[in-house]
Amino acid sequence: xxxxxxxxxxxxxxxxxxxxxxxxxxxxxxxxxxxxxxxxxxxxxxxxxxxxxxxxxxxxxxxxxxxxxxxxxxxxxxxxxxxxxxxxxxxxxxxxxxxxxxxxxxxxxxxxxxxxxxxxxxxxxxxxxxxxxxxxxxxxxxxxxxxxxxxxxxxxxxxxxxxxxxxxxxxxxxxxxxxxxxxxxxxxxxxxxxxxxxxxxxxxxxxxxxxxxxxxxxxxxxxxxxxxxxxxxxxxxxxxxxxxxxxxxxxxxxxxxxxxx
Numbered sequence: 001x002x003x004x005x006x007x008x009x010x011x012x013x014x015x016x017x018x019x020x021x022x023x024x025x026x027x028x029x030x031x032x033x034x035x036x037x038x039x040x041x042x043x044x045x046x047x048x049x050x051x052x053x054x055x056x057x058x059x060x061x062x063x064x065x066x067x068x069x070x071x072x073x074x075x076x077x078x079x080x081x082x083x084x085x086x087x088x089x090x091x092x093x094x095x096x097x098x099x100x101x102x103x104x105x106x107x108x109x110x111x112x113x114x115x116x117x118x119x120x121x122x123x124x125x126x127x128x129x130x131x132x133x134x135x136x137x138x139x140x141x142x143x144x145x146x147x148x149x150x151x152x153x154x155x156x157x158x159x160x161x162x163x164x165x166x167x168x169x170x171x172x173x174x175x176x177x178x179x180x181x182x183x184x185x186x187x188x189x190x191x192x193x194x195x196x197x198x199x200x201x202x203x204x205x206x207x208x209x210x211x212x213x214x215x216x217x218x219x220x221x222x223x224x225x226x227x228x229x230x231x232x233x234x235x236x237x238x239x240x241x242x243x244x245x246x247x248x249x250x251x252x253x254x255x256x257x258x259x260x261x
Contacts, residue, residue, distance in 0.1 A: 001103055001261045002027040005151040005224055006245075007111070007207075007254035011035040011066065014252055015043050021245055022050055027258060028070045029102050031109035033153045035064030042066065057095045065098045065109050065152070073100025075144075080132060083139045091132050101146055105232065105261075108140070110152035115173050123173065126155070130182040137189055150191055150227040153207075153254065156183050158193070161202035162222035174223055191227035194239040194259045206241050207254045214253075215246050226259045235261045 004027045008014040011032060022030065030052075035042065037058050044054040047068050057078040058064035067073065077083070077099050079092035099108040110133070115126035140148065156179045160166035169175040187193075195204070205220025214220065228236060238260040246255045 001029075001105070002258055003029045003031070003102075003105070003107060003149055003151065003226065003261070004256050004258040005031040005033070005109070005153070005226060006256040007033040007153040007224060007252060009034050009036075009252040009254065011037055011064075012041075012043060013250070015046065017245060017248060017251065019046055019050065021242075021256065022047075022052070022068070025242070025256075025258065026070075029107055030068040030256075031107065031151050032066040032068070033064070033109070033111035035066050036061055037064060055098060055100060057098045059095045063095045063111060065095060065111050067098055067100060067102075067107065067109050069100070069102050071103060073102055075106075076100035080136050083136055083143065084132075088132065088136075091129065096129075097133075097136070099140075104146060106140070106144055106146040106148045108137075108148060108150045108152075110150065110154065112153065112155045114155045115179070117173050118171055118176050127178055127182055130179075130186065134182075134186050134189070137186065141189060147231045148191075148229050149232055149259075151225065151257070151259075153223060154183065154225050155223050156180060157221045157223055158183060158225075162205075164203075164205065164219045164221070174221060187227060190229050192230070192233045194226040194228045194233065194236050195222075195241070195257065197233065197236055198239050204241055205255075206257055208246060210253055224254055224257050226257055228259070232261060237261070 052068040056066035080088035113126040116122035206224035208214035
């Protein structure tokens with residue numbers, strides 16, 4: 001079984017690229033972030049023609065998550081509210097969480113807020129959102145007994161080796177100690193980094209800024225992750241970042257990450 005995650009930075013702008021990638025990489029599950037489209041306008045038909053089922057949770061112009069899968073999902077849920085109740089509905093105004101069970105694996109697709117800048121009100125929102133995510137995952141662990149894969153754009157580089165030049169980045173968004181601590185706290189519930197099982201060295205990135213020739217100069221960050229619980233971690237046989245689509249014409253600024261179980 002192969003599970004992939006990819007921030008496509010607008011599914012309508014990148015639709016043909018996603019189709020081309022799936023034709024070359026027919027994964028079982030593809031988690032998308034930053035789809036930037038309301039549910040009624042999600043371009044499901046081309047993916048259905050490829051044999052994929054689509055579930056999505058979107059909004060106009062911002063955020064949005066979706067999961068494309070070879071088999072239909074079981075026990076699908078959108079947002080925090082299905083587990084945390086009405087008090088979580090405000091968090092779901094931004095469409096950032098979607099999940100379902102695929103071939104016996106609970107896949108949780110996340111688009112973590114960026115946070116704008118350390119000290120910004122959006123930074124406070126990000127930290128509070130991560131606390132909400134932990135509560136959601138605790139509830140999910142209590143309510144479900146399937147193995148769980150967390151994946152998506154986490155907008156956090158967990159360690160210095162995940163940044164092309166980490167010097168001075170402790171005060172930078174996506175690398176600040178509070179963000180890293182919040183992520184580590186979540187992972188302490190029982191998840192491990194699938195990519196780092198196979199690539200412990202530095203120099204591996206999944207996002208390159210459009211500005212200043214970020215990709216051409218390989219000035220990247222690894223902020224897109226696939227986290228596996230202990231059972232799935234033991235079953236993982238490969239995990240890779242596919243840089244190729246980042247070099248295509250008018251690409252997303254992110255590259256797909258793929259794990260094989």
